[in-house]
Amino acid sequence: MTSLFEVMPAETAVDTPVRKLTVNVNGKQETLKVEPRLLLAHMIRQALGLTGTHVGCDTTNCGACTVLFDGAPVKSCTMFAVQADGHDITTVEGLASASELDPIQEGFKDEHGLQCGFCTPGMMLSAKALLTENPNPTEDEVRWALSGNLCRCTGYQNIVKAVLLAAESLQHQEASKDEGETL
């Protein structure tokens, strides 16, 4: 019997129903065979080994499992892996490029926006989705956008500061890019 948590070989045990799916994770195409009931969070963590996506509450409340699904934040603990067939997923491991951190990651470090680190990946991905849609959010907009992600350590104040700092540095980046283009 092959474990659900392994990428299944084609000749999987006959009694296990299997679905084939193709998903783009952090820019990389992955083809997997999984049980239909496998949760997306477990596919990401166990089958793909991307353990930065955490499972906190199992009920879509805490947001530790937040990933970007075609750019929108979703809670991967209450989605099935098969629902991701043909879609793009971004996890925390996809935030930084090889050479540099995302401004959101920089912001969380600079503003002390994390303590135990467990909620951090989901928190940063919700922030990423916000800043993509709204590059210049108010404090209230940041608080609202993060209200699906729970943190027990920080009291949120520094997380909010981190996101606002990231917004600022993204705008600087954009501004210097524009300047570069005009020149």
Next chain:
Amino acid sequence: MTIDEVKIGGLGASRPRVEDNRFIRGKGNYVDDIALPGMLHMELLRSPLAHARIKSIDVTAAWAIPGVRLVLTGEMMASRNLAWMPTLSYDTQAVLATDKVRFQGQEIACVVADDPYIAKDACEAIIVDYEPLPVIVNPTQAMTAGAPVIRDDKENQHDNLIFDWEVGDKDGTDAAFSAADVVSELELHYPRSHPSPIETCGSIADFDRSTSKLTVYMTTQAPHIIRAAVAMVAELPEHMIRIISPDLGGGFGNKVPVYPGYVVSILASILLERPVKWIEDKTGNLISTGFGRDVYLRGQMALRKDGKILGVRMHTDSDHGAFFSDAQPSKFKIGLMHSAFACYDIPTAHLTAQGVYTNKAPGGVAYRCSFRVTEAMFFQERMVQAAADDLGLDQAEFRRLNFVQDDDFPHRTPFGFLTDSGQYGKCLDIGLEAVGYKKFLEQKEEAKKNGRLLGIGISTMTEPLGAGNSREYDILGIKMFDSAELRVHMTGKAILRTGAKSQGQGHETTWAQIVAHELGIPADDVVVEEGDTDTAPFGMGTYASRSTPVAGAAVSMVSRKIRAKARKIAAHLLEVSEEDIDWELGRFYLRSSPDRGVTIQECAMAAYSNVPDGMEPGLENNAYYDPPNLTWPFACYIATVEVDPLTGVWDVLNMVAVDDCGVRINPMIVEGQIMGGLTEAYAMASMQFITFDDEGNCVGSNYMDYLLPTAWETPGFELHEVVTPCPHHPIGAKGIGECATVGGPAAFVNAVMDALKGSGVRNVDMPLLPDRVYEALTTSRDVSGAPPIRTS
């Protein structure tokens, strides 16, 4: 050439956190992230009933599911003498139930399978036949004559009483009350709460038959205590047990006790000779693991007309659930409840305490507090406000009048603790100034004329952090010291290990700062490791704000031992006698010729290449630190609120925190901890609690019912500081991690009660849900939050 201490990341530097580099990349290493070859997965079957006799358990269908490797019940555990285990409070606790279930969520059986989905399927296939029994959910029910005896497994246990305990001076206190002009009274319930770190509990047990070694990766705040407990319970030799606590997704006291899941996963791995992983789900965590609070407090204050407090009486009835498994020093049955009123100069006090069994989850833990200090300080500050109101005195002035004065230290508290330092009045002044106290009182009067209800609440307290000195503090007889081991390599870089265990506190960052302060080695040159019992020195772990007071002190002491040896090496290198050299940060120099000197790095190289005759080579040492006393930080929290009289909803207008935790190692981290603590205080005051219905069903078993504030609800905080160094700590530091959780709730509740002043309402139990506040406003009566919850 003097080194700038802040530049090398020493004391007072808001040094960016070392651990963040992995966390922000998703490269943390939490228990569930670990996968071992051949690993199996375990799931627990839990009781749906709060009190019932088990008539039979049928596991046939579970065994028949493909992929199931093992099914264990209490009966099978009993055959190995493992159905029961000792608790941290000298009681016993069922590992898997054999005779009865005693709370909803109690562990009955386990399944080990190829993956957790199969294990869950198989748990559902287990058939348990129950005979329901009457259920007890509060101390009054527990102590009613003829109440069913929950712990009928214990010989000589004929009722539900666990302990009767008292402390203080009864006769002296009676005399103070006889002399009183006014006696003020208060009664309240501090509701059951759950620390609820976002990461639940879990373990991976890996028994290797070929080496006889058991390795357990485990969510534990106290790996060495766990190793000792496993050695005793499972009768395995201690040197063959390795407990590894990797990154923890929060702890807050929840990850101190030994839980049945850990024990069963260990036995399963021994039986199957394969690694067995158990990861609890959120409901399992909320309904079965260590809770906080659940204490009924009542008391009286003897007062002189001019506002002087003459004495205090307190009584607590505590609900410990089905097994007395509080994680606390063994000498104190109701923790450090008697630290109450420590910041006030009160001549005499008396406390009586009664603890009982109920059909609720066991495990009273120090939820972001030092062993019941949260309840003590909450009662203290609610009582102080009630007394000020009864006397018609200003609540700030009443506190100031009774504070222990700055020149009055060391001060013996009415219950016998010795506080050592503080500037209470100064903290209060800063807080009042910051909140604009006088102006707010005027605004409040003005608003009242327009039917608006404003309120201001103050909470001032000093609390005992950092258990402890070994005369008074032990857990199961193990003294509560802590340890550090430092190895300085030849190039002047170093590795430090301690007996503490960070769960987000940032030890990898701050411990290196203490080394930098003591030795002048840049903090970036010091790597910190914790949590592996095979490599870390023995320590009691991290809870009760004990890391900085105890393990942090050990880091200082071991660094000083290293410095003492380096001094001898320096004298040898400079070819002078030790008496002729002096130390400045990072360097020994010749007193008569300060330009001639050697750096700590040069001493390190010499320790491996050029030691004086007769000296042992190398530059490493360890320190076990037994603190002379607890540390006593002080805090003043002031909240202002507006209550909507039409709905009972209240909003925080302002929250000011003035904390004096002595010398701050890393101000950024200290402030982060205070803001986190204030948020948990707000949570408890406003929404977060665990309650039960009359059948013992846990209400609050998931994050849809157990409400934690989000970024949207959480108010902003304004922080201020005062620094009164701890006189006995090597670097003058005091604990801080829990002050705001301990002192914060009373500020919010006092503010709401202040808004209701004049309505005849004396108390509304936490959390101050809008319906409770509305009920108080409309009926002018106190509102109790004691379970069972009202269903009508």
